[in-house]
Amino acid sequence: MYLTSGAEATVKLEDDIIIKERVPKRYRLSELDEKIRKERTRAEARLISEARRLGIPTPVIRDIDNYTIKMQYIDGPPLKHVINDKLSEQLGELVGKLHMGGIIHGDLTTSNLLFYNERIYMIDFGLAFMNSGIEARGVDIHVLFQTFISSHHDHESLTEAFCKGYRHAFSEADEVLERVKEIEKRGRYA
Ligand SMILES: Nc1ncnc2c1ncn2[C@@H]1O[C@H](COP(=O)(O)OP(=O)(O)O)[C@@H](O)[C@H]1O
Numbered sequence: 001m002y003l004t005s006g007a008e009a010t011v012k013l014e015d016d017i018i019i020k021e022r023v024p025k026r027y028r029l030s031e032l033d034e035k036i037r038k039e040r041t042r043a044e045a046r047l048i049s050e051a052r053r054l055g056i057p058t059p060v061i062r063d064i065d066n067y068t069i070k071m072q073y074i075d076g077p078p079l080k081h082v083i084n085d086k087l088s089e090q091l092g093e094l095v096g097k098l099h100m101g102g103i104i105h106g107d108l109t110t111s112n113l114l115f116y117n118e119r120i121y122m123i124d125f126g127l128a129f130m131n132s133g134i135e136a137r138g139v140d141i142h143v144l145f146q147t148f149i150s151s152h153h154d155h156e157s158l159t160e161a162f163c164k165g166y167r168h169a170f171s172e173a174d175e176v177l178e179r180v181k182e183i184e185k186r187g188r189y190a
């Protein structure tokens with residue numbers, strides 16, 4: 001059964017396993033395109049496993065093959081449908097752990113977070129990368145806060161709860177959260 005078919009990948013559910021396949025980009029020369037897709041497939045699987053080692057719930061990787069990742073199906077709703085202050089604080093702790101471990105998720109929207117077995121799972125590491133800079137961390141959180149603003153009326157208390165969890169998990173949190181405010185200002189006056 002097809003779940004989604006996006007610009008980067010198709011996602012299928014077969015026998016309780018998720019199969020995510022990177023699709024060709026026609027504008028790239030095919031040899032280069034194949035190389036890039038293989039690299040990104042491997043990078044995504046590696047970062048999913050690395051995040052898991054840091055203690056962040058992510059799908060268990062079952063198999064990697066050229067452009068395809070087979071992984072555990074997380075059978076729960078996207079966080080956007082269930083989020084509240086308590087879960088937002090929990091999410092802050094997870095993102096704090098991720099950043100402390102040197103990983104940037106790169107697409108922290110409430111669709112790439114699933115609620116399952118009373119835990120928040122991070123999925124979709126297709127844009128993730130290793131970086132320990134304040135700016136990359138700030139942008140990661142800025143993206144999340146923008147999705148709070150656009151889809152939740154109580155976004156201010158969600159933001160506050162997130163910051164509480166993030167500070168709790170991560171000693172460099174204050175500096176990053178200051179940067180998030182700067183990034184917001186840049187956006188307003190751009
Ligand atoms: N391991 C998984 N368990 C459950 N659903 C998944 C899983 N991986 C992907 N999905 C579903 O497929 C959608 C697209 O997958 P995602 O990895 O986010 O790819 P894209 O890069 O296209 O956004 C997700 O939003 C989610 O609904």
Ligand SMILES: [Mg+2]
Pocket residue numbers: 111112124
């Ligand atoms: Mg996604």
